[in-house]
Amino acid sequence: MPRRRTDGAYIVDTNEHTIKLYTTDGGLKYIKRQNGAIEKQYRQNLGQLPIAYKSDLNGHLLYILDNAVTTFSNQNARRAGKLLVPPCITRSDKTGLVEMRLELDERSHRCCLSRVTADVVRVHVTGLMANDAVHEELFDLFSKVLNVRLSQLDIRRAKHNRNRIMTVEGLTPEQVFERLREQLKKQSSAREEKRQRRHG
Numbered sequence: 766m767p768r769r770r771t772d773g774a775y776i777v778d779t780n781e782h783t784i785k786l787y788t789t790d791g792g793l794k795y796i797k798r799q800n801g802a803i804e805k806q807y808r809q810n811l812g813q814l815p816i817a818y819k820s821d822l823n824g825h826l827l828y829i830l831d832n833a834v835t836t837f838s839n840q841n842a843r844r845a846g847k848l849l850v851p852p853c854i855t856r857s858d859k860t861g862l863v864e865m866r867l868e869l870d871e872r873s874h875r876c877c878l879s880r881v882t883a884d885v886v887r888v889h890v891t892g893l894m895a896n897d898a899v900h901e902e903l904f905d906l907f908s909k910v911l912n913v914r915l916s917q918l919d920i921r922r923a924k925h926n927r928n929r930i931m932t933v934e935g936l937t938p939e940q941v942f943e944r945l946r947e948q949l950k951k952q953s954s955a956r957e958e959k960r961q962r963r964h965g
Contacts, residue, residue: 771798774818774828784827787852791815850938851883854945863933863941866923867903869894876902877952878910881945885928894926907931910948911941 767776777784791808794815798804806818817829853866866885873889880887888906892899900920908915917934933941 768831769828771804772828773831775831777827777829778825779827780825786817787811788816791818794818850942851881853881853883853885854938854942856938857932860932863936863938865931865933865941867929867931869899869927869929871899876906878906878945878948880949881942886945900929903929903931907933911936911944 768774769776786809788809788811791810794806794808796804796806805820807820807822808815809817815830817827819827855864856862857864868885868887870879870887870889871892871894873891876888876890878886879889888903890899890902892902903920904915904918907913907918911918911933913933913935917936919932921930922928923930936944
């Protein structure tokens with residue numbers, strides 16, 4: 766990835782690369798360079814820490830500050846004694862409950878987890894998304910996967926028809942993510958066993 770000569774920041778062309786930043790507006794800062802030039806930076810913060818900026822607010826070049834981003838896997842996180850939870854699983858500031866952003870794939874042959882990404886927990890459902898009966902499928906699936914009572918779950922529609930927000934009472938975001946991961950491992954193992962029996 767190319768870097769700026771002035772400060773070593775990584776250069777990302779947002780016209781060529783799709784990125785999603787979970788940052789807040791860090792405001793406009795004026796930086797004086799060694800040659801005396803004054804540079805405007807429209808900053809993006811993570812908490813109070815600036816991690817990126819643009820020189821032109823509407824420009825397509827994004828500059829990632831040197832040492833602001835590191836590669837960190839859940840395997841490394843486990844060694845450090847913690848699990849990195851994706852942003853699609855968070856604790857609500859208003860209710861204190863865990864919220865999961867779901868994305869539904871309708872008309873599948875069975876209801877099951879598909880995968881967990883930074884943005885969504887993707888789920889295959891047998892019914893139609895326009896029909897609220899699909900919520901019964903989701904309640905049944907997640908009560909088993911998360912090992913919670915139905916009364917600990919609630920669901921509401923999100924902005925887009927394919928999305929739902931599910932709330933979970935009595936678990937932490939880390940516990941929810943860990944149980945989703947375990948279920949995905951079980952599904953993967955079951956598929957592999959089925960494949961081996963078919964070709965055995």
